[in-house]
């Protein structure tokens with residue numbers, strides 16, 4: 001009896017943990033297409049080429065990829081404009097993506113993968129602060145919490161990170177990682193998630209413990 005009650009409590013806790021996980025609000029796994037993503041560069045259409053959706057070679061399944069044309073400037077992946085809007089609900093959540101930069105003729109001067117940008121309605125930018133340089137020839141998971149200390153607000157009229165987050169136009173993920181190389185870069189599993197609801201897990205865990213105690217009482221009064 002106690003075993004079954006404990007099992008019930010364990011199930012309830014597992015359910016609670018699942019409930020507390022943030023549901024991805026924006027997600028591209030590229031399993032059936034490019035899902036509205038595109039590319040851009042500092043030289044317009046002259047800086048990037050061969051953008052296409054590949055049904056395999058992702059992490060896993062499909063992914064999108066592109067490469068440099070020239071050796072100057074930079075290029076990047078652009079989210080669908082439908083991803084823009086008020087991101088206030090993602091405050092404390094995170095931006096995640098998997099990126100794979102293929103090393104070619106050079107391994108020099110690798111900027112970090114984490115340096116993605118949120119374009120804002122007033123033309124300003126929220127730039128993710130990044131640390132280490134890129135690691136080439138392997139899938140790298142970037143996971144950046146959407147909190148003020150991780151971003152620089154530039155060229156914007158918005159007073160704070162929180163205010164700027166309410167005016168997002170587009171997510172821009174860099175694709176150019178090696179100076180003066182025709183970078184070939186893959187992108188997969190882009191995910192923008194809200195923070196878990198605080199206290200949900202604790203409340204449901206408390207409910208599970210209360211349920212267990214109640215069953216113990218019921219057992220005690222049985223003949």
Ligand SMILES: [Ca+2]
Pocket residue numbers: 029030031058059060061062063188189
């Ligand atoms: Ca995929």
